[in-house]
Amino acid sequence: MPPGRRSGRHTGPRAVYVDDPFQAAGISDEDDAKKGANSPEGKGKLAKTEDFSSDDEFVAVSGDEVDDPVEDEEGSEDQAQNELEEGVSDLEDDASVIDEMESDTIKSPSKKQSSAFQIREPQFKKRAAGGIIVPSADETHSRGIIDPKEHLSKDTYYTLTFGSDERDLMSAVHSRFQWSKGIDSAFPTRSALEGGDEENHSLYGPTFGVHPDSVKEESTRGWDWYYDEDTGGRFRKRQRIETIEESVARQKYMPRPDERKHRVRLGPHNNQDLFDLGYHESFDFGKAWGQASSKSNSEKVREGWILNIGHKTNCMAWAPNQDGLSQYLAIAAPLTEDQKNEHRSEDSEPFSAFHPSESFSNALQIWEFKARKSQSDIKTLDMDYKPRLRQVICADWGDLRRMAWCTMPRAKREEDDEEVQKSIGLLATIWSDGGVRVMDIKIGRGPQKTDFVRIQSAAFEARPPSTVSTCVTWLSPSDLAVGCGNGFVAVWNIATSCATDPLPLLYRPVHSTYILSITSAYPAHPQTIATVSMDGETRMCSLIDPESEITSTVRMRAAAPYITWSPVMQCFVAGDENEFGRMIPIRRFFTTTNIARLSSNLSAMAPASPWHPCAIFGSAGGEVAGTNPFRRVLYNKEAIWQETWFTHEWIPSSSSESVGISRFHDGFRAENQKLAKYHTTDTKPLSGMGTSTTYEEGTHVTALGWNPNRCCAGWASAALGCGLVRVEDIAM
Numbered sequence: 001m002p003p004g005r006r007s008g009r010h011t012g013p014r015a016v017y018v019d020d021p022f023q024a025a026g027i028s029d030e031d032d033a034k035k036g037a038n039s040p041e042g043k044g045k046l047a048k049t050e051d052f053s054s055d056d057e058f059v060a061v062s063g064d065e066v067d068d069p070v071e072d073e074e075g076s077e078d079q080a081q082n083e084l085e086e087g088v089s090d091l092e093d094d095a096s097v098i099d100e101m102e103s104d105t106i107k108s109p110s111k112k113q114s115s116a117f118q119i120r121e122p123q124f125k126k127r128a129a130g131g132i133i134v135p136s137a138d139e140t141h142s143r144g145i146i147d148p149k150e151h152l153s154k155d156t157y158y159t160l161t162f163g164s165d166e167r168d169l170m171s172a173v174h175s176r177f178q179w180s181k182g183i184d185s186a187f188p189t190r191s192a193l194e195g196g197d198e199e200n201h202s203l204y205g206p207t208f209g210v211h212p213d214s215v216k217e218e219s220t221r222g223w224d225w226y227y228d229e230d231t232g233g234r235f236r237k238r239q240r241i242e243t244i245e246e247s248v249a250r251q252k253y254m255p256r257p258d259e260r261k262h263r264v265r266l267g268p269h270n271n272q273d274l275f276d277l278g279y280h281e282s283f284d285f286g287k288a289w290g291q292a293s294s295k296s297n298s299e300k301v302r303e304g305w306i307l308n309i310g311h312k313t314n315c316m317a318w319a320p321n322q323d324g325l326s327q328y329l330a331i332a333a334p335l336t337e338d339q340k341n342e343h344r345s346e347d348s349e350p351f352s353a354f355h356p357s358e359s360f361s362n363a364l365q366i367w368e369f370k371a372r373k374s375q376s377d378i379k380t381l382d383m384d385y386k387p388r389l390r391q392v393i394c395a396d397w398g399d400l401r402r403m404a405w406c407t408m409p410r411a412k413r414e415e416d417d418e419e420v421q422k423s424i425g426l427l428a429t430i431w432s433d434g435g436v437r438v439m440d441i442k443i444g445r446g447p448q449k450t451d452f453v454r455i456q457s458a459a460f461e462a463r464p465p466s467t468v469s470t471c472v473t474w475l476s477p478s479d480l481a482v483g484c485g486n487g488f489v490a491v492w493n494i495a496t497s498c499a500t501d502p503l504p505l506l507y508r509p510v511h512s513t514y515i516l517s518i519t520s521a522y523p524a525h526p527q528t529i530a531t532v533s534m535d536g537e538t539r540m541c542s543l544i545d546p547e548s549e550i551t552s553t554v555r556m557r558a559a560a561p562y563i564t565w566s567p568v569m570q571c572f573v574a575g576d577e578n579e580f581g582r583m584i585p586i587r588r589f590f591t592t593t594n595i596a597r598l599s600s601n602l603s604a605m606a607p608a609s610p611w612h613p614c615a616i617f618g619s620a621g622g623e624v625a626g627t628n629p630f631r632r633v634l635y636n637k638e639a640i641w642q643e644t645w646f647t648h649e650w651i652p653s654s655s656s657e658s659v660g661i662s663r664f665h666d667g668f669r670a671e672n673q674k675l676a677k678y679h680t681t682d683t684k685p686l687s688g689m690g691t692s693t694t695y696e697e698g699t700h701v702t703a704l705g706w707n708p709n710r711c712c713a714g715w716a717s718a719a720l721g722c723g724l725v726r727v728e729d730i731a732m
Helices: 029-037 040-044 050-056 069-093 095-102 154-162 166-179 212-227 231-237 246-253 285-289 337-343 414-418 630-634
Strands: 240-243 261-266 273-277 282-284 304-308 315-318 326-332 362-370 388-395 400-405 421-431 436-444 451-457 460-462 469-474 479-484 488-493 506-509 515-521 525-533 538-542 550-552 563-566 571-575 580-585 593-597 602-605 615-619 623-627 641-652 658-665 701-706 715-720 724-729
Touching (some): 154 166, 166 630, 212 231, 246 362, 246 451, 261 285, 282 285, 285 304, 315 715, 326 400, 326 715, 362 400, 362 421, 388 436, 400 469, 421 469, 460 488, 525 571, 571 602, 580 602, 580 630, 593 615, 593 623, 623 701, 641 724
Parallel strands (some): 261 658, 388 451, 469 515, 602 701
Antiparallel strands (some): 282 304, 304 724, 400 421, 479 488, 515 525, 525 538, 538 550, 563 571, 571 580, 580 593, 602 615, 615 623, 623 641, 715 724
């Protein structure tokens, strides 16, 4: 008897995969065999395309789920074949769908081509004239901004960085002619500060994108409220000041002087000299560098002053709108812990930055520096005039944590000369009791002596609801924005506020926790502010609509409480986690660019100058470095040059004649800074583990500052943890 007929098919479950390229294209071995033997008329029909591949996509099943694999396969194959023929016939009847199928990238197999292979037409990215990629009509894109790292034209890159408005572009072009030279790659030069070529001046260049008429109007009409007898009179009368004795001020409101000297060693690396500096004394450290025989006394190798404040400086700022030879530096040094313990009670709560502190005594010191007379518009330090303490303002509001001068231009008026005292400017301050206060700083015109006064009430005082003030910035001559401990931002108008505890005009949440720093994009975008919070978030929002117009950049793991707006570069300059400094363009706030790298963590950063794009950073290791990142703004692949201003070391002394010894190192050259982590040997991991260094508390840099006045724009100041303050003209 002949043997029974057996099926040649596979007797088991057949695994079907979703990512099968042949099945996605509608091709299989069995279908080709059936079409060749049983369906000759199917040769001229369209093959199944990937539009219908989703109907046959199943996950492979196990053998237990299949009862009769042979019968199931035969039935499924016949059903699939019938559905395929019905689908193809429907496509032939619908001409519009056929045209769409023929335009697809996957082509049906031809007679001369094997049915097992398909050819995909190459797809090229279409670009517009400016280099922008133009998406096809069938692609879906979300709202966003073009990545500037692609190969774009300069016009497109400048538009993405500075904007498409003529005012922004002309301001950038003006700054490019003035600050894109090689000699000012780290610190500003005197030739560039004087203005450069007059031919390159544009209408919006010197005013940073603002019309000159608007700047002039703000410097005149913007200050009408201050000189008004009604509004300005009430503002000035609210500030009450009384004169106190020098002994009371030094004993209660200032750090107690130490009879021991502070020793300072500085000079050339191979021939340093040792100097003794007493409390509130100063000396010309240029003497330690010697003097070349071919130079006169006015052309020393280095010129600058070192002051001994006696205690660590919390904050420091130069007074703006000073066109004369006298320049004023405000310095705030808190009391020592021993002095604070004398006023603490036994049931006092522990200190917390989120709650108001006790009302400790503190004082604001105003120091005067002189500039040398010269024919040039850019002045240098007058080394024949020692720095003098002109005024000490005492208060009982706790530690003075932050200060910000009103840097808006202010035209001189006849009323200024008629007053008995000379007006320095408006100073906004943040105190540890949680309040924000604005003081009208004035000094006497008489003999050069120190005035000791106690302020009973400020010209403006306010507190945010149910929290404390943490940082402050100016929006206009009469408006200021304050960051709060609960993540809110409050805005007050100091001209119209008459109540004792005025409510803010705007009070909106920007962060979820403590705001460390705040700055305004004045003058081009005064309504735009940028903030840094304790959780590492850096955000930018518009005060016009802070709920919807808000954005953020890359979050830091460890927050750096430093951010400032550079009107020359039209970018925000901020600190980054660990030892980096970064730059954030306002038009591309979602991206950051590293512009500086120090050997240790950042501990200070100078507010940006309105006259040059150079930035200086201070570290916990006593290093102060400067860089000019504007060339990186113009071209994101440009090399970054960085130069160290000085490095400082401090160690305590066991001698009964000295409180400690400080050593300065100067004379560094500019270097092409590599911004990659662990590039230098000082931070390179040892045995695969990262290392960190712990420094003495008196070594680190606590505050930095640029002089905001054009005649002295090259002056820089640095405050150190040991109580020293260094002031030097670093313009080349």
